[in-house]
Amino acid sequence: MADSIVEIVAGATKPVLDDTTGEMVSRNELKKRTQKRAKKAAAEEARARKSSEADAVKPRPPETIEKLPEDPDAIFKHGFLADVFKERPVKPVVTRFPPGPNGYLHLGHAKAIAIAFGFARYHGGETILRFDDTNPNEEDQIYFDATESIIKWLGFTPSKVTYASDNFQRLYDLAEKLIGLGKAYVCHCTQTEIQLSRGGKDGKEGPRYRCKHADQDKDTNLAKFRDMRDGKYAPQTATLRMKQDIENNNPQMWDITAYRILEQKKKHLRVPDWKMYPTYDFTHCLCDSFEGITHSLCTSEFVLSRESYEWLNKTLEVYEPMQREFGRLNVTGAVMSKRVLKSLVENKIVRGWDDPRLYTLIALRRRGIPPAAILSFVNELGVTTARTFIQAARFEQSVRRYLEQTVPRLMVVLDPIPVTIQDHEEVIQLDAPFSPKDPSLGTHKLDFTKTIYIDRSDFRDTDDKSYYRLAPGKTVGLLQSSSPIKAISYTKDEKTDKVTSVQAVFDRTTKPKSWIQWVPEGSIKAEVRLYSSLFQSENPIAAEGGFLNDVDPKSETIYSNAMVENAFTEVRQRAPWPATTGESKGDAGPETVRFQALRVGYFAVDSDSTEDKLIFNQIVPLKEDSKKSY
Numbered sequence: 001m002a003d004s005i006v007e008i009v010a011g012a013t014k015p016v017l018d019d020t021t022g023e024m025v026s027r028n029e030l031k032k033r034t035q036k037r038a039k040k041a042a043a044e045e046a047r048a049r050k051s052s053e054a055d056a057v058k059p060r061p062p063e064t065i066e067k068l069p070e071d072p073d074a075i076f077k078h079g080f081l082a083d084v085f086k087e088r089p090v091k092p093v094v095t096r097f098p099p100g101p102n103g104y105l106h107l108g109h110a111k112a113i114a115i116a117f118g119f120a121r122y123h124g125g126e127t128i129l130r131f132d133d134t135n136p137n138e139e140d141q142i143y144f145d146a147t148e149s150i151i152k153w154l155g156f157t158p159s160k161v162t163y164a165s166d167n168f169q170r171l172y173d174l175a176e177k178l179i180g181l182g183k184a185y186v187c188h189c190t191q192t193e194i195q196l197s198r199g200g201k202d203g204k205e206g207p208r209y210r211c212k213h214a215d216q217d218k219d220t221n222l223a224k225f226r227d228m229r230d231g232k233y234a235p236q237t238a239t240l241r242m243k244q245d246i247e248n249n250n251p252q253m254w255d256i257t258a259y260r261i262l263e264q265k266k267k268h269l270r271v272p273d274w275k276m277y278p279t280y281d282f283t284h285c286l287c288d289s290f291e292g293i294t295h296s297l298c299t300s301e302f303v304l305s306r307e308s309y310e311w312l313n314k315t316l317e318v319y320e321p322m323q324r325e326f327g328r329l330n331v332t333g334a335v336m337s338k339r340v341l342k343s344l345v346e347n348k349i350v351r352g353w354d355d356p357r358l359y360t361l362i363a364l365r366r367r368g369i370p371p372a373a374i375l376s377f378v379n380e381l382g383v384t385t386a387r388t389f390i391q392a393a394r395f396e397q398s399v400r401r402y403l404e405q406t407v408p409r410l411m412v413v414l415d416p417i418p419v420t421i422q423d424h425e426e427v428i429q430l431d432a433p434f435s436p437k438d439p440s441l442g443t444h445k446l447d448f449t450k451t452i453y454i455d456r457s458d459f460r461d462t463d464d465k466s467y468y469r470l471a472p473g474k475t476v477g478l479l480q481s482s483s484p485i486k487a488i489s490y491t492k493d494e495k496t497d498k499v500t501s502v503q504a505v506f507d508r509t510t511k512p513k514s515w516i517q518w519v520p521e522g523s524i525k526a527e528v529r530l531y532s533s534l535f536q537s538e539n540p541i542a543a544e545g546g547f548l549n550d551v552d553p554k555s556e557t558i559y560s561n562a563m564v565e566n567a568f569t570e571v572r573q574r575a576p577w578p579a580t581t582g583e584s585k586g587d588a589g590p591e592t593v594r595f596q597a598l599r600v601g602y603f604a605v606d607s608d609s610t611e612d613k614l615i616f617n618q619i620v621p622l623k624e625d626s627k628k629s630y
């Protein structure tokens with residue numbers, strides 16, 4: 001047997017692994033294939049870019065069309081965000097990220113987070129996390145907690161966490177001041193009346209005019225406003241409106257609401273005694289002002305709000321931050337609507353808000369996507385004022401590229417069948433690299449046992465010419481080993497017609513056409529969950545019979561008897577892979593244990609795992625498949 005060890009070691013250096021197909025090929029062949037794939041990827045990239053440009057509201061400025069360098073600060077050095085700083089080059093920069101605590105953040109928000117925090121970090125400033133808690137009906141403590149934790153996971157630390165409600169008294173006092181300036185009035189019009197006075201639908205059906213309440217004197221307005229505060233009006237019977245400029249073409253200037261009395265379903269979590277609430281339009285710009293925000297960066301839906309934002313701060317003579325708007329990131333083929341997600345969770349179609357098939361950030365985290373891969377994706381897209389429409393498949397392609405360079409390789413067999421090699425007498429210890437491309441990741445021991453396990457899909461009981469894997473009389477290579485094996489017989493369960501075992505022998509004389517993954521006897525058992533798109537169509541909202549009708553029942557495939565080689569233990573100990581910001585060794589979750597399963601896909605440990613049961617999520621497959629799966 002000693003001879004065969006020598007033979008294996010000596011032969012081990014020749015072929016190299018093509019880890020996209022799992023084949024061992026010559027260096028030349030690999031070079032050819034890599035070039036071909038790079039060409040294909042570049043063409044796809046160009047196509048995707050072209051279609052996202054066509055979808056964009058405005059054409060992109062020329063500087064973002066060329067591929068951005070892989071510099072994580074590139075978006076702050078060039079283009080839109082560099083111009084924003086040039087416009088107001090003040091230091092220290094103070095930015096804010098202002099989520100409403102009423103839902104889980106999703107992939108689209110990752111861009112806003114990366115911009116708000118990254119811009120300040122790049123300029124040596126700070127970012128405040130401010131919860132816009134102005135609607136108690138929708139708010140829940142879990143959203144405050146989830147938001148804080150996901151920002152930390154993305155690698156950012158707010159300089160402080162604040163709440164719009166901290167400023168309710170100060171905002172109230174400024175509302176009284178606005179009334180005193182003759183710039184606000186209490187209005188009792190219904191929504192229909194207000195719409196009519198704003199020219200009807202889209203302001204195009206008739207003339208715009210002010211209602212009679214706009215003529216009330218300051219004292220009446222003040223008295224009524226105090227009555228609103230004291231709970232003397234029923235919900236929706238009184239609002240405080242700002243007296244702006246109804247002649248202006250911008251609807252945000254048509255005397256918009258500053259305070260409203262809500263149909264309150266529950267008390268405010270932090271300030272339970274308030275009976276009326278300021279609107280986003282009244283709160284946001286003033287809180288920005290109170291907190292000394294220098295650059296208030298928001299998405300382009302707020303471009304019209306800029307005028308009312310500036311109007312209010314100017315009118316009240318408070319410090320004026322600068323609001324600028326960037327294009328929002330829209331991911332097509334990924335449903336992010338809160339209503340849809342809620343329904344999927346409540347109907348138990350998914351495993352929760354963090355189900356790996358969803359695009360909430362907690363779901364992407366659970367699926368195993370590294371936070372740095374998300375940031376690198378945002379950076380890759382660049383920042384302009386145009387909205388960006390990106391297919392989910394392109395996001396996954398970006399994640400795949402990131403993982404390819406950063407995670408170790410292991411072998412996993414999803415549906416194992418035992419193969420006994422008859423002329424194999426002693427366990428052979430192999431030394432397998434964690435990465436065929438990056439020697440710095442090191443190597444691990446791999447026992448080549450007499451009985452090994454291969455995947456059911458890699459064996460056929462009837463051979464044919466176009467089939468290159470294992471079949472009776474056919475030889476196949478085993479990854480990480482240089483000793484091919486030839487199948488000589490097999491057994492089958494008559495009832496299920498399934499192959500139950502294969503007998504083989506070494507065949508070192510035939511040059512195999514294909515190499516397959518395998519695991520030795522004594523490997524670790526695991527459940528593996530593979531995913532593809534949750535919906536059958538690209539736009540499930542528009543699907544016939546509603547989005548629930550469009551759910552693909554095969555979007556999750558579970559292999560409950562999978563096996564992973566024992567070096568997984570070392571991979572787990574060395575996690576997080578990769579060691580990125582936001583995932584520190586101390587509190588890293590199970591999802592930071594990531595690896596590429598040769599010929600299968602990229603995987604991470606799922607949070608459902610227990611001491612006795614290991615569960616893997618597929619992060620992304622090795623190649624984009626035809627069903628646009630991830």
Ligand SMILES: [Zn+2]
Nearest residue numbers: 187189211213
């Ligand atoms: Zn009115």
